[in-house]
Amino acid sequence: MIHLRVNGVERSFDGDPTMPLLWYLRDELGLTGTKFGCGMSLCGACTVHLDGKPVRACVTPMRQLANAQVVTIEGISADGSHPVQRAWMQAGVPQCGYCQSGQIMSAVALLRGNPHPGDREIDDAMAGNICRCGTYQRIRAAIKAAAEAMRGHE
Amino acid sequence: MDTNEHRPPNAAASAIENLSRRGFLKGLLSAGALVLGVHLVRHAAGAALRAAARRSRAGSATLHPDLFVGIESDGTVYIVAHRSEMGTGIRTSLPLVVADELDADWSRVKVEQAIGDWHYGGQDTDGSHSIRDFFDVMRRAGATARLMLIEAAAARWNVPAQECEADLHQVVHRASGRRLGYGELAAAAAHLPVPPKEALRFKTRQQWRYIGKPHKSYDLAAQCTGQAIYGMDVRREGMLYAAVVHPPVLGGKVKSYDDKEALKVRGVRRVVAIEPFTPPAAFQPLGGLAVIADNTWAAFQGRKKLAVQWDNGANAVYNSDQFKQELFETVRAPGRVARVAGDVDGEFKKGGRTVEAVYYVPHLAHAPMEPPVAVAEYRDGMVTAWTCTQNPQAVQYTIAKALNIPDENVICHVTLLGGGFGRKSKPDYVAEAAVLSKKTGRPIKVVWSREDDIKFGYYHTVSAMYLKAALDAGGKPTAWLQRSVFPPIGSIFKVGERYGNADDLSLGWTDIPYDIPNLRVENGPAKAYVRIGWLRSVGNIYHAFATQTFSDELAHAVGRDPVDYLFDLIGPARIVDLKGTNYPNYGASYAAYPIDTARLRRVLQMAAEKSGWGKRKMSRGTGMGVAVHRSFLTYVATVVEVEVDDHGKLRIPRVHTAVDAGFISNPEFARAQFEGAAVFGTSIARTGEITATDGAINQSNFHDYPVARMPEAPVRTDVYFVDSDAPPAGIGEPGVPPFVPALCNAIFAATGKRVRELPLSRHQIT
Numbered sequence: 001m002i003h004l005r006v007n008g009v010e011r012s013f014d015g016d017p018t019m020p021l022l023w024y025l026r027d028e029l030g031l032t033g034t035k036f037g038c039g040m041s042l043c044g045a046c047t048v049h050l051d052g053k054p055v056r057a058c059v060t061p062m063r064q065l066a067n068a069q070v071v072t073i074e075g076i077s078a079d080g081s082h083p084v085q086r087a088w089m090q091a092g093v094p095q096c097g098y099c100q101s102g103q104i105m106s107a108v109a110l111l112r113g114n115p116h117p118g119d120r121e122i123d124d125a126m127a128g129n130i131c132r133c134g135t136y137q138r139i140r141a142a143i144k145a146a147a148e149a150m151r152g153h154e
Numbered sequence: 155m156d157t158n159e160h161r162p163p164n165a166a167a168s169a170i171e172n173l174s175r176r177g178f179l180k181g182l183l184s185a186g187a188l189v190l191g192v193h194l195v196r197h198a199a200g201a202a203l204r205a206a207a208r209r210s211r212a213g214s215a216t217l218h219p220d221l222f223v224g225i226e227s228d229g230t231v232y233i234v235a236h237r238s239e240m241g242t243g244i245r246t247s248l249p250l251v252v253a254d255e256l257d258a259d260w261s262r263v264k265v266e267q268a269i270g271d272w273h274y275g276g277q278d279t280d281g282s283h284s285i286r287d288f289f290d291v292m293r294r295a296g297a298t299a300r301l302m303l304i305e306a307a308a309a310r311w312n313v314p315a316q317e318c319e320a321d322l323h324q325v326v327h328r329a330s331g332r333r334l335g336y337g338e339l340a341a342a343a344a345h346l347p348v349p350p351k352e353a354l355r356f357k358t359r360q361q362w363r364y365i366g367k368p369h370k371s372y373d374l375a376a377q378c379t380g381q382a383i384y385g386m387d388v389r390r391e392g393m394l395y396a397a398v399v400h401p402p403v404l405g406g407k408v409k410s411y412d413d414k415e416a417l418k419v420r421g422v423r424r425v426v427a428i429e430p431f432t433p434p435a436a437f438q439p440l441g442g443l444a445v446i447a448d449n450t451w452a453a454f455q456g457r458k459k460l461a462v463q464w465d466n467g468a469n470a471v472y473n474s475d476q477f478k479q480e481l482f483e484t485v486r487a488p489g490r491v492a493r494v495a496g497d498v499d500g501e502f503k504k505g506g507r508t509v510e511a512v513y514y515v516p517h518l519a520h521a522p523m524e525p526p527v528a529v530a531e532y533r534d535g536m537v538t539a540w541t542c543t544q545n546p547q548a549v550q551y552t553i554a555k556a557l558n559i560p561d562e563n564v565i566c567h568v569t570l571l572g573g574g575f576g577r578k579s580k581p582d583y584v585a586e587a588a589v590l591s592k593k594t595g596r597p598i599k600v601v602w603s604r605e606d607d608i609k610f611g612y613y614h615t616v617s618a619m620y621l622k623a624a625l626d627a628g629g630k631p632t633a634w635l636q637r638s639v640f641p642p643i644g645s646i647f648k649v650g651e652r653y654g655n656a657d658d659l660s661l662g663w664t665d666i667p668y669d670i671p672n673l674r675v676e677n678g679p680a681k682a683y684v685r686i687g688w689l690r691s692v693g694n695i696y697h698a699f700a701t702q703t704f705s706d707e708l709a710h711a712v713g714r715d716p717v718d719y720l721f722d723l724i725g726p727a728r729i730v731d732l733k734g735t736n737y738p739n740y741g742a743s744y745a746a747y748p749i750d751t752a753r754l755r756r757v758l759q760m761a762a763e764k765s766g767w768g769k770r771k772m773s774r775g776t777g778m779g780v781a782v783h784r785s786f787l788t789y790v791a792t793v794v795e796v797e798v799d800d801h802g803k804l805r806i807p808r809v810h811t812a813v814d815a816g817f818i819s820n821p822e823f824a825r826a827q828f829e830g831a832a833v834f835g836t837s838i839a840r841t842g843e844i845t846a847t848d849g850a851i852n853q854s855n856f857h858d859y860p861v862a863r864m865p866e867a868p869v870r871t872d873v874y875f876v877d878s879d880a881p882p883a884g885i886g887e888p889g890v891p892p893f894v895p896a897l898c899n900a901i902f903a904a905t906g907k908r909v910r911e912l913p914l915s916r917h918q919i920t
Contacts, residue, residue, distance in 0.1 A: 032387035033380015042856040073380035095241030097377030098572025134833025
């Protein structure tokens with residue numbers, strides 16, 4: 001039995017320990033905000049935070065998650081009020097929106113470690129997240145706007 | 155794009171009809187409710203309408219003057235979105251048109267996604283024609299409801315309706331200052347006769363609240379919080395999960411299999427066969443074996459353990475490298491003539507200067523971020539499906555055919571789509587779920603992995619283009635021949651089809667807008683060995699690549715500036731005469747949407763000016779390229795700036811796109827589409843290539859079918875719209891075709907390297 005916390009809630013898992021976190025979140029917990037895009041850690045659609053760090057849930061097996069703290073898109077704010085989410089809405093980032101949970105989770109992690117990211121740092125942090133609709137320009141703008149809003153907060 | 159046989163009759167045939175007097179609706183709706191139907195299609199059947207009205211909250215609201223709008227007594231306005239939302243914003247744009255003419259408060263509007271139903275008109279959300287076809291229909295829907303509410307208020311106050319007007323969710327009588335909310339009027343309005351079309355008063359442009367103004371997506375908050383529901387997110391009680399092993403080669407069949415190891419996987423329940431299809435493939439399931447399991451992971455794991463022997467069939471001869479050489483040979487031989495003017499051969503024989511070139515664009519895969527996925531539940535001869543589809547009506551007829559049940563016994567609920575790009579207009583994956591649900595007696599969710607998506611797609615076709623021009627002393631062409639060869643989309647509907655039809659050839663080929671006296675457009679034969687399908691912009695991708703690269707080549711060959719040279723090629727402002735050419739014009743009338751070179755010239759001028767074309771000093775390894783192309787009735791000119799270092803590392807700092815799409819209903823979404831088109835075009839140009847060996851696709855996921863990531867995408871795309879009152883034209887697709895040649899022309903300007911075969915990765919440019 002694996003015990004972990006997902007978005008602050010105690011959970012226990014006794015299924016296939018090789019099952020990636022992605023399918024546990026989606027199929028068992030019904031937390032479908034975390035998306036399946038590639039299954040090989042290539043696209044970033046399944047990005048969640050594991051003990052505060054961004055990871056790809058599609059290649060993170062449950063057996064590695066004993067006592068882990070997992071935060072998904074559903075857990076970063078109760079109502080979409082996280083500054084990154086607000087910046088995303090303000091900039092009108094999403095087109096189809098499917099990749100945006102992962103994009104937002106990567107951006108939140110970036111800004112947690114770097115309140116002042118430049119273009120190059122944004123590129124590096126976000127290069128693992130594919131958006132097939134091509135919203136990168138607005139993602140970059142939203143990250144900068146969120147960074148500014150978060151600095152203003154402090 | 156779609157072939158004509160699959161395209162429903164034009165929405166212009168619509169007529170609003172009072173259905174409340176028909177017996178068949180009795181008992182379905184609240185007493186006194188008004189029901190009007192916007193009859194969009196001739197073959198509309200009463201039963202389906204009844205079902206649609208029942209299934210839609212817009213249809214069951216107290217007042218629902220047509221199938222697109224319903225008003226509850228609490229003032230909530232329900233507006234039906236009947237087109238699929240895959241990122242273009244159409245689910246917001248069209249309801250906004252209704253809301254505007256209704257003068258509704260958008261914050262009190264609830265958008266409801268339509269199920270598949272022919273009463274809504276064509277729902278196949280492709281071909282960039284949603285606004286074009288439905289803008290007027292939506293205005294009528296809103297204006298009809300508004301007038302009925304006004305008439306209800308006027309009757310209540312005992313004043314002439316002419317003295318009353320709508321004012322943001324209320325009707326007001328100015329003379330007395332009296333006001334009534336829409337909710338308070340809905341029940342009374344429901345008793346009124348439907349005003350005739352002639353009685354409707356449409357808002358003027360100045361009165362529009364929402365139309366033509368930037369507006370955010372109805373789904374924006376849900377998309378940013380993980381709450382939006384895509385096909386991948388559908389869950390049904392008792393649902394099991396399926397992963398399908400598809401035949402590696404199109405048309406292959408299972409010879410034998412061993413499922414012992416698969417069944418040992420924890421969570422795997424059983425293995426079920428899906429019968430091979432009978433050609434033509436159309437949208438039928440590919441056949442194969444499905445692993446049914448308790449969750450997606452178990453299904454995927456079980457599938458890996460399945461040992462299958464295949465009979466690969468006739469398509470195993472397909473090797474794309476060899477096929478490329480065949481295309482190069484075919485394209486040099488005379489083909490079928492699709493458009494002709496003057497005497498091209500006679501001009502070539504005169505012995506003046508000629509230039510020729512051959513271009514090649516490989517197969518592409520759509521690779522939407524959400525792979526194909528569907529849930530279906532079969533019960534008592536009925537199927538209910540929940541899926542990310544561009545075409546719920548095709549879901550209906552495809553499942554109906556697969557299970558031998560009537561179309562109306564299939565209900566298709568449409569979720570949000572995690573990208574579509576044309577892939578999700580082909581519902582083979584939904585039919586798989588339906589077949590498996592019938593076989594297992596359980597709701598089944600079929601989940602395609604990324605590998606399934608890349609290996610078993612409906613590929614953008616592979617093509618070769620041959621162009622030849624004879625030039626006069628000033629360098630202007632006196633004769634122009636262009637010939638394309640590509641396995642046509644028609645091959646999925648008709649076995650052995652090898653030529654493009656008039657639709658295929660209209661996509662940037664027969665509509666070449668150049669002012670050249672001797673002109674011939676041809677198409678040669680090519681056989682399909684994989685499923686060919688529409689992909690965003692379709693034939694315009696390869697046709698524009700050829701014409702716009704060749705134009706640039708000619709400009710450089712005669713020492714002319716490429717923009718100036720394009721102006722010469724386009725010639726004076728005029729309507730291009732296509733008499734004698736079978737030119738479908740994207741299903742629009744040529745009188746309403748002619749090829750107007752004044753508009754083409756204007757966008758070219760705009761892109762050149764905005765980009766500072768010809769006025770900027772470009773340093774070593776940098777360059778600008780240009781292309782101009784009309785597609786989906788929209789005129790686009792694109793200038794791309796590139797930097798290429800000594801190792802072939804490509805950077806795209808800036809893109810300038812000038813667009814004349816006629817009147818633009820939602821500039822916010824339109825801008826986003828052209829920004830996205832530059833990224834989509836970058837993926838095509840840099841690395842877009844699907845290849846096959848012995849009939850099987852070689853690529854499998856984003857490592858070997860890479861698409862543009864943030865550092866590779868254009869850093870900044872600026873979009874400039876021509877302010878226009880012309881009828882609305884396409885938005886989702888027309889940005890892609892000129893981008894690719896503009897990028898390649900910029901690479902030539904930066905490096906002297908001419909790219910005639912895509913992708914760039916084959917030229918050590920990435």
